[in-house]
Amino acid sequence: MNDDARTNIGTPDPGIPVSAELRDQVERTRDELGKTVEALAAKADIKAQAKEKTAAVRDQAAETAAQVSEQIRERAEHAAQAVKDKTPDPLLQRAAQAATAARANRTPLLVIGTALAVVLLLRRSRGGRR
Template identity: 75%
Template sequence: MNDDARTNIGTPAPASAGPGPAELREQVERTRDELGQTVEALAVKADIKAQAKERTAAAKNQAAQKAALLTEQIREKAGQAARAVQDKTPDPLLEKAGQAATAARANRTTLLVVGAAVAAFVLVRRSRGQRR
């Protein structure tokens, strides 16, 4: 064994042999950042309540979109049906229906009173019929 080998035992290695303190600090910081991101990702996955809220919001949004689409389709079909009925209905009948609608609008109060009286009469008759 030579003298150089004995004197180098226990002494730190030269800078070229391994990472220096600055490089080690950078590695530690990178590792901390990665660990922090991993912990955040795990916390998000473990938050079942937040996931349920997100799914609920997504389901509500999807239901609202479907409802809007169905409403539009229904309106379209109703318009088509109304046009078909109007095309097949004879003109004299359409005129009479228009006159009846105009008369009903003009006498709205009278019609409401008569309707309420008829409803009351029917209810009274039913209640008397159930007692017997």
Template identity: 60%
Template sequence: MNDDARTNIGTPAPTPAGPGSAELRDQVERTRDELGRTVEALAAKADIKAQAKEKAALVTEQIREKTGHAARLVKDKTPDPLLEKAAQAAEQMEETAVKAARYATDQTPDPLLEKAGQAAAAARANRTPLLVVGAAVVVFLLVRRGRGHRR
């Protein structure tokens, strides 16, 4: 490659002004358009992350549809008295849980509640190290248990 060709990279080549020049320009433009579409199609095929997101969205939508359909079938086939009893039982369980939570909060000393809140905040802030330590403890216990069975 000579120096003149290197310095003209990216600059348009002079176009001939003859009778076939308009035809050549049209052909070049069509070729550029086709090449652009081909590059876009190849880029879309190579974008694995986008394909995975698209597939996950499709599967999620299918699951939602099937779950909704199953819920409607169950509700349609369940007798009304049973539905009413289930709703009442759920309501009673919720009330009992609220009462238990209030009782536990009322009976727990304030300093202990504050410490528990601080511990929860620290755990949320340091989630990764806590998970690593927890995993290490589990591995240690499994190894120790495995050695105990060999003796």
């Protein structure tokens, strides 16, 4: 068998009349063979399969994280509302006033907090040396 005969397997000789049915059958066989080769190549492509699996896991993790985040937000809102409902009004008013005062005077509060932290650290370090 020569090289020309090998490359023309299944290709009808133009000099020989072939029925349309046989041509259709040959074309279907070629299509099926092409699909089979593509399927085998896809199964053999481990890298592509790993990428697809990674993408699927990533999407699932993102979806789960979004659901958990939503549940946490809902529970936090519910807990905050429960605390607000059980806290007496005068205490809520005082807390709001304190928060407003703290926002208005951030710098002095930061200075006082820093100074307090330094004093506590100095006392602790001196106490350990005794």
